[in-house]
Structures are given as C-alpha cells and as structure tokens.
Amino acid sequence: MTGIDVSPADVKILNALQKDASISNVALAEIVGMSPSPCLRRVKQLEASGMIRKTVALLDRKKAGLGVLATVQVRLQRHTEAGAEDFGRAMNDLPEILSCWAMTGRQDFLLMALAHDIESFGDFITHKLLSMPNVRDVQSSLVLKEYKNETAIPVVPGLPARL
Structure with a gap:
C-alpha cells in the first residue's frame, strides 16, 4: 500500500476497465477525460499498487462444457x-x-x-x-439458474479505497 488516495480519475479508469479490460488506452483516456500518456501512467500505477490484480478473459462456462x-x-x-x-x-x-x-x-x-x-x-x-x-x-x-454473476467490484467516488 502506498497511501495514495484513489482519485476521481482512478475511479473512472477502474470502472471502465472492469467493464472491458481489452479497451485501448486511447479509448480509455477518452472515456475518463485524460490524454493517453497520463491515463496509461495511472493504469500502470493502479497495477503496481495491487488495486488491479490482473487482467483476464471471462469465459462462458456452458460453452466451455461446464453445465x-x-x-x-x-x-x-x-x-x-x-x-x-x-x-x-x-x-x-x-x-x-x-x-x-x-x-x-x-x-x-x-x-x-x-x-x-x-x-x-x-x-x-x-x-x-x-x-x-x-x-x-x-x-x-x-445452481438452477443464474440471475446475476458479476465480477466487477463497485468503485465509487468517496469510498475509502486506498492504493
């Protein structure tokens, strides 16, 4: 933990990446209202801090034969x-x-x-x-039927999240 507060821009970055981690840095920067270089730097800092643990692909278990x-x-x-x-x-x-x-x-x-x-x-x-x-x-x-199966963690401005 570095003790740096999660900024409003960090919140936007984290929420956008949880929706689609394959988004390009240019598109991410546009969504969060930053230029690409500072946006990429923030993503790298979020990764280095451990706030972003890893980036993965989410598979459909039924299509993978796991019924x-x-x-x-x-x-x-x-x-x-x-x-x-x-x-x-x-x-x-x-x-x-x-x-x-x-x-x-x-x-x-x-x-x-x-x-x-x-x-x-x-x-x-x-x-x-x-x-x-x-x-x-x-x-x-x-499990008979899935009504909700999310992986996104709610990150909102004002939460006491710390890097």
Missing part, C-alpha cells in the same frame, strides 16, 4: 489453523474449484465448483473432496 455450477459447504474434522491452511492450499490445485472461502458458522469452507455434468460432479465430491484426510463432510447445492 454444473454448485456451492459446496465443507466441514473439517480437526479445527486447527494448520488443517485449515492445508485444505485451503489443496483447493488451489483443484481445477473444479472457482472460489474457496474460510467461513464462520457451521461450515468451515464455502466453495464454488464447476463440473461437466452431474455424474462428474458426483465423482469430484466422492473421489476428491471426501477423500481428503481432514474433510468431515460436505453439503452441496446445485
């Missing part, structure tokens, strides 16, 4: 810091897992998982998750 999207709640057998860290790291190695969060409440972890079909999802639960040494049990819920 099953599910939330999976996981309870661990042993509630130690090391056990939780081991489980969290193991999730990074599973391509089926989109997201993994350590949680408060009855469940220790909440996962977002993808699979080609119900059978492959069942295989994933049985042969990968339930076979992990510290997993006590899992509960899953299949």
Whole structure:
C-alpha cells in the first residue's frame, strides 16, 4: 500500500476497465477525460499498487462444457489453523474449484465448483473432496439458474479505497 488516495480519475479508469479490460488506452483516456500518456501512467500505477490484480478473459462456462455450477459447504474434522491452511492450499490445485472461502458458522469452507455434468460432479465430491484426510463432510447445492454473476467490484467516488 502506498497511501495514495484513489482519485476521481482512478475511479473512472477502474470502472471502465472492469467493464472491458481489452479497451485501448486511447479509448480509455477518452472515456475518463485524460490524454493517453497520463491515463496509461495511472493504469500502470493502479497495477503496481495491487488495486488491479490482473487482467483476464471471462469465459462462458456452458460453452466451455461446464453445465454444473454448485456451492459446496465443507466441514473439517480437526479445527486447527494448520488443517485449515492445508485444505485451503489443496483447493488451489483443484481445477473444479472457482472460489474457496474460510467461513464462520457451521461450515468451515464455502466453495464454488464447476463440473461437466452431474455424474462428474458426483465423482469430484466422492473421489476428491471426501477423500481428503481432514474433510468431515460436505453439503452441496446445485445452481438452477443464474440471475446475476458479476465480477466487477463497485468503485465509487468517496469510498475509502486506498492504493
């Protein structure tokens, strides 16, 4: 963190890039009301500060043959810091897992998982998750219909965002 306040121009840049990161610097500069060189410099500063973590392409999971999207709640057998860290790291190695969060409440972890079909999802639960040494049990819920699935983080003037 550099301690630099996020400027109104930064807010415009961040919001524009979250809508379309493939936009040219010239087009971005026009949207935010800057000339191209200072605009590019601000984008580079936002990247260097970590505010922009990375630029990615968002794929359509169904067109990629991944028809099953599910939330999976996981309870661990042993509630130690090391056990939780081991489980969290193991999730990074599973391509089926989109997201993994350590949680408060009855469940220790909440996962977002993808699979080609119900059978492959069942295989994933049985042969990968339930076979992990510290997993006590899992509960899953299949997504029937997506009403909203956004990746943009709201960045508005006046938020206490810091670079």
